Amino acid sequence: MSHRIIFIVFDGLGDRPIPALNNLTPLEAAQTPNLDALAKIGINGLIHTIERSIRPGSDVAHLSLFGYDPRKYYRGRGPFEAAGIGMILKPGDIAFRGNVSTQNEKGIIIDRRAGRIDSVENLAKSINNLKIDDVTVHAKAGVGHRIAIVLRGLNLSDEITDTDPHHLNSTILNSRPKNDTKQAKKTADIVNQLTQKVNQIFAIHPVNENRRRNKLPEANCLLLRGAGIMTDFPPFKEKYGFNACCIAGGGLYKGIARILGMDIIEVKGATGKPKTNPKSKIQSLIENFDNYDFFFIHFKGADTCAEDGDYLGKKEYLEYVDKELSPVVKYVYKNQALCIVTGDHSTSSRLKSHTADEVPVLVAGLDVRVDDVFKMGERSAQRGGLGHIDGRHLMRYIDNIVGKEPLYGN
Amino acid sequence: MSHRIIFIVFDGLGDRPIPALNNLTPLEAAQTPNLDALAKIGINGLIHTIERSIRPGSDVAHLSLFGYDPRKYYRGRGPFEAAGIGMILKPGDIAFRGNVSTQNEKGIIIDRRAGRIDSVENLAKSINNLKIDDVTVHAKAGVGHRIAIVLRGLNLSDEITDTDPHHLNSTILNSRPKNDTKQAKKTADIVNQLTQKVNQIFAIHPVNENRRRNKLPEANCLLLRGAGIMTDFPPFKEKYGFNACCIAGGGLYKGIARILGMDIIEVKGATGKPKTNPKSKIQSLIENFDNYDFFFIHFKGADTCAEDGDYLGKKEYLEYVDKELSPVVKYVYKNQALCIVTGDHSTSSRLKSHTADEVPVLVAGLDVRVDDVFKMGERSAQRGGLGHIDGRHLMRYIDNIVGKEPLYGN
Numbered sequence: 059m060s061h062r063i064i065f066i067v068f069d070g071l072g073d074r075p076i077p078a079l080n081n082l083t084p085l086e087a088a089q090t091p092n093l094d095a096l097a098k099i100g101i102n103g104l105i106h107t108i109e110r111s112i113r114p115g116s117d118v119a120h121l122s123l124f125g126y127d128p129r130k131y132y133r134g135r136g137p138f139e140a141a142g143i144g145m146i147l148k149p150g151d152i153a154f155r156g157n158v159s160t161q162n163e164k165g166i167i168i169d170r171r172a173g174r175i176d177s178v179e180n181l182a183k184s185i186n187n188l189k190i191d192d193v194t195v196h197a198k199a200g201v202g203h204r205i206a207i208v209l210r211g212l213n214l215s216d217e218i219t220d221t222d223p224h225h226l227n228s229t230i231l232n233s234r235p236k237n238d239t240k241q242a243k244k245t246a247d248i249v250n251q252l253t254q255k256v257n258q259i260f261a262i263h264p265v266n267e268n269r270r271r272n273k274l275p276e277a278n279c280l281l282l283r284g285a286g287i288m289t290d291f292p293p294f295k296e297k298y299g300f301n302a303c304c305i306a307g308g309g310l311y312k313g314i315a316r317i318l319g320m321d322i323i324e325v326k327g328a329t330g331k332p333k334t335n336p337k338s339k340i341q342s343l344i345e346n347f348d349n350y351d352f353f354f355i356h357f358k359g360a361d362t363c364a365e366d367g368d369y370l371g372k373k374e375y376l377e378y379v380d381k382e383l384s385p386v387v388k389y390v391y392k393n394q395a396l397c398i399v400t401g402d403h404s405t406s407s408r409l410k411s412h413t414a415d416e417v418p419v420l421v422a423g424l425d426v427r428v429d430d431v432f433k434m435g436e437r438s439a440q441r442g443g444l445g446h447i448d449g450r451h452l453m454r455y456i457d458n459i460v461g462k463e464p465l466y467g468n
Numbered sequence: 469m470s471h472r473i474i475f476i477v478f479d480g481l482g483d484r485p486i487p488a489l490n491n492l493t494p495l496e497a498a499q500t501p502n503l504d505a506l507a508k509i510g511i512n513g514l515i516h517t518i519e520r521s522i523r524p525g526s527d528v529a530h531l532s533l534f535g536y537d538p539r540k541y542y543r544g545r546g547p548f549e550a551a552g553i554g555m556i557l558k559p560g561d562i563a564f565r566g567n568v569s570t571q572n573e574k575g576i577i578i579d580r581r582a583g584r585i586d587s588v589e590n591l592a593k594s595i596n597n598l599k600i601d602d603v604t605v606h607a608k609a610g611v612g613h614r615i616a617i618v619l620r621g622l623n624l625s626d627e628i629t630d631t632d633p634h635h636l637n638s639t640i641l642n643s644r645p646k647n648d649t650k651q652a653k654k655t656a657d658i659v660n661q662l663t664q665k666v667n668q669i670f671a672i673h674p675v676n677e678n679r680r681r682n683k684l685p686e687a688n689c690l691l692l693r694g695a696g697i698m699t700d701f702p703p704f705k706e707k708y709g710f711n712a713c714c715i716a717g718g719g720l721y722k723g724i725a726r727i728l729g730m731d732i733i734e735v736k737g738a739t740g741k742p743k744t745n746p747k748s749k750i751q752s753l754i755e756n757f758d759n760y761d762f763f764f765i766h767f768k769g770a771d772t773c774a775e776d777g778d779y780l781g782k783k784e785y786l787e788y789v790d791k792e793l794s795p796v797v798k799y800v801y802k803n804q805a806l807c808i809v810t811g812d813h814s815t816s817s818r819l820k821s822h823t824a825d826e827v828p829v830l831v832a833g834l835d836v837r838v839d840d841v842f843k844m845g846e847r848s849a850q851r852g853g854l855g856h857i858d859g860r861h862l863m864r865y866i867d868n869i870v871g872k873e874p875l876y877g878n
Contacts, residue, residue, distance in 0.1 A: 074835045081838070108876060110857060111864035115877030128877060135878040284878065408835065412875060414868035415837065436837050440853040 062395040070361025071401025084372035086435040092383035093434040100422025102431040103444025113414040119402035125453035134286025140206035142313025154282040156205040160275040173275035215241035222281035293319035300352035364405035396423030472805040480771025481811025494782035496845040502793035503844040510832025512841040513854025523824040529812035535863035544696025550616035552723025564692040566615040570685040583685035625651035632691035703729035716766035779817035806833030
């Protein structure tokens with residue numbers, strides 16, 4: 059049987075010493091016997107996903123972990139969000155994150171979430187495949203008030219400003235080109251026409267007739283942000299030779315995986331929320347173990363807790379997931395899989411935000427040079443045999459371990 | 469209160485094992501309880517200020533420590549020396565280090581320091597604001613025979629050769645363009661005209677009438693070296709958001725600080741000599757603690773000792789400064805400041821010169837991931853949690869620790 063790769067990413071894994079945890083980090087303070095077993099039989103180190111002391115968002119950090127330099131491939135969050143809800147993008151498409159919102163009769167935004175509307179699926183369908191000049195608009199509903207918009211056509215650009223004012227009591231903004239190119243001017247013009255058409259279509263849509271009857275805030279306008287052009291991603295399979303799948307809850311992570319050509323395994327109870335069900339993700343791994351040779355498994359909760367300042371929640375979440383990892387440890391012990399565990403970035407529970415602090419990484423399995431680290435943690439990783447490594451080099455390291463890295467020279 | 473940053477640079481801090489010190493380096497052999505206390509509560513590592521095994525001068529090393537890549541910003545020592553004695557430079561200015569020297573009637577240099585003249589202030593004034601073609605000459609006296617010259621005008625270049633022959637018994641050299649551009653040709657021509665005019669002006673200057681009467685060597689000519697064009701430095705404050713000041717003795721360090729827009733705190737007894745008074749520098753820090761949020765404190769003596777081959781003097785100097793650092797340790801213990809201690813480069817006491825050996829660095833204060841290093845030293849730093857870091861990334865690391873580093877991605 060060929061080597062399986064189990065690639066586990068804990069979002070926002072790293073942290074800083076917390077006085078109330080005896081100056082340990084949440085990961086250091088957590089009882090994580092399974093992660094520690096992997097650390098002990100593996101090689102450890104610290105990863106800077108982009109470059110030393112660059113503070114990354116989750117999107118660019120994941121691209122980098124998969125070996126896609128975001129400085130080349132990343133052009134904004136839009137394409138990953140759109141792909142995350144299942145849209146298929148083509149190079150050159152311009153994708154946006156959108157809100158369906160409520161504007162009053164003067165065009166002032168009075169509710170950014172349209173009264174926490176359940177679903178905008180019917181509204182999205184009403185504007186899907188709309189033609190504006192030579193451009194086709196694709197729209198798909200996300201969760202609640204969220205919608206993704208993709209513009210497909212020739213000579214489009216993502217160098218345009220948001221129509222989303224990002225706060226209440228403002229009108230929808232006009233999108234403006236950020237440079238003098240005809241592509242940027244054309245795209246801003248299409249976006250502004252789209253805003254107007256959506257106003258007209260949503261105003262008379264049965265959804266809103268119904269909401270008016272029930273005295274609910276109307277879902278009567280569209281706010282767009284995060285324009286990004288879809289770049290030409292070489293498929294993960296071509297780049298590394300792995301037949302890969304993604305086991306994740308959050309849309310962004312599924313979006314990145316889909317764009318790289320991974321299969322998405324939908325997991326019951328995987329919500330991207332802290333109390334997501336880690337057991338069902340590991341169950342999916344077991345069930346699909348013969349179908350793929352690369353498993354990207356994403357756990358979101360540590361980041362969510364840290365962004366709320368909840369260091370204790372972060373510690374407990376790590377313990378909660380760790381409990382479910384014994385099947386992974388067994389695969390490694392039996393030489394059935396190589397396992398990588400890391401994070402996409404650190405999140406400081408004290409600052410409640412991402413930091414550029416390096417993230418622990420471990421690689422355990424056949425042919426790895428074991429070091430003297432016995433526990434997964436920020437400080438123990440400082441002594442690890444991998445040293446300080448660049449996120450973009452991790453996949454190449456994996457390919458090397460399993461003997462797939464091409465030869466340079468002769 | 470916002471975070472204060474205390475950024476201490478020991479010039480030429482690192483060294484090599486000295487047989488007579490039981491194969492310890494001067495820093496390892498020194499009793500430095502305050503530096504060791506910071507190492508213990510901080511994170512440690514080794515810094516290569518430019519790039520692994522590049523042997524740096526103090527000027528480029530400091531630029532790099534402040535995050536200004538010298539390959540982009542450094543064009544010669546002249547601008548920093550001129551700024552160090554208080555001259556205000558503009559982008560495009562060409563600055564030189566100069567000697568006022570003695571030539572005989574045949575134009576042969578017979579004393580490079582003009583008989584160790586006390587001051588060339590009056591001579592500098594006599595050529596300040598001189599016009600040559602469309603170029604204005606600015607001149608300012610340094611210490612003793614030293615003078616800084618700045619050429620201001622359009623289309624000037626620093627790609628010209630020195631007029632300083634760098635040894636006795638030669639005439640003043642003609643400056644030559646190093647390339648075929650009209651800028652280089654023009655600048656060399658201006659410099660050669662300046663040499664002639666200075667000869668005429670100094671010959672009849674009252675200073676020299678007086679020296680002839682007193683049978684002293686005349687201060688009758690000007691030797692120029694180290695041409696550098698002033699580049700366009702983004703201010704330190706804009707780059708990092710810190711309101712910074714410089715507490716240093718040596719002109720070069722004040723010059724770099726002034727060019728980056730730091731305030732210069734003049735310190736009594738800070739001479740740039742080994743027996744400079746470290747107590748008064750720390751006193752300045754304490755007095756100005758509420759006025760700034762970034763303090764660059766420079767200590768020169770370790771480098772000076774090592775360049776003289778005096779490893780014992782270097783060890784004792786480090787002990788002598790360490791004794792005064794307890795207020796710094798207190799600021800860190802009380803979470804009032806983040807403290808960085810490092811050097812700009814290593815200086816080998818045996819080779820009596822700068823080396824490319826990495827320099828220990830420590831960062832101590834709130835939110836730092838403490839490692840297991842208990843002493844500041846070259847070998848203990850090898851085990852530090854920072855690993856081996858690039859000088860240009862140090863300030864970004866600091867910005868990250870205090871939560872000022874911008875987010876890349878989303």
